[in-house]
Amino acid sequence: MGKKLSIRIPNLNHLASKHRTAVATVLFSLPTAKPDRSSTGKSPKWSARAIKSFAMAELEARKLKYPNTGTEALLMGILVEGTSLAASFLELMELDFSRFEMKLPEHPPLTEPAQRALDWAVDQKLKSGENGEITVTHLLLGIWSEKESAGHKILASLGFDDEKAKELSKSMDTDYVPSFQ
Template sequence: MAAHTISKLPSTTRTPPLLFSISDSNLRRRPDPYPPHLGRTLRPPQSVLHPCAWLGTNQLSLHSSNLRQPPNLSKRRPITATVSFSLPTAKPERDSSSTVKIPKWSRSAIKAFAMGELEARKLKYPTTGTESLLMGILIEGTSLASNFLRANGITLSKVREETIKLLGKGERFFFSPEHPPLTEAAQRALDWAVDQKLKSGDGGEITTSHMLLGIWSEVESPGYKIMATLGFNDEKAKELESLSSEPGFVDD
């Protein structure tokens, strides 16, 4: 009975209306969907109205011509990084001397110094001390000094733990500068490394081994105390010095 009733209903199939047609001479669009009595406040800008044939409605579309780029975008300069081949020194008169050629620091030593600064910032310390330089050597991870420390049981986690025990934690809301200045002990350790390299007269670069031995030369510094606590001594310092002074030694 239901099937018979449905069969007698008039057909409601209609041909879908033509939304718009494109020809060489004109473009006919469907009527404005916003009646005049609604006012002009509901009308979106005509510059962004675009007929969508699939949905049958006017949709908002974004074109490259409608997107505003920030001013002077094309005039922005690319970001560049500057790599230094020297570390801070307290003896500028030595560097300016024309009779003495100051050796360059090795790549691993420069990286260890940069990692030491970063570690000082992580711990929220206002300065980069010998303890930070020591952690920087361990973070660098590929040099003879770094491998020598780990072989003798001195690891980054142990040094960091001893550093916090000795110096405490930084203030919670304190922000270290981008390049925390060196403490006097840390500066003397770097200058010691340069002086020892000059005394050797064997040429080459100043390495992380020189940096580590410079830290060890500062007996009152936190770096020295931490190394001594973890088992480093004068015999191991001499062993490291002997290894780093072998002919053909390269720190990288």
């Protein structure tokens, strides 16, 4: 009646170490058109929130079956991620993105403006000379830097402007979301 069930669990340590390596590789890099930016050959790392925002942008693009991941998808990724300073800043502006219809594919390639927005974020981090990660705020301001992009036009039509970008840029190196009470 009181039989014990014994389950043998194999040693999975070898898989765990491979998994950590893969995660580290994914967590610290996003596509770049400029692999050699600095004379040291080192490239700054992306924050976990920025990586998640990018992943959410790609997911939105795939869900909506769009042929590219553009700045508008990057913008949606920031909003979907939702926990960064940049996302909170956009939420405080009470933006209504529901009126914009995006038709976004399976592993969508980046548009040129979206790639330039990512590259802008990396370049700004390198120019700052500060250690740390590239944040979602870098990503949002990279979108804003692409004046002719869909993401920039969406932001502008919803009231984001150079003054707001300047205000947000003061906190570019943090993903900390202050309490706005």
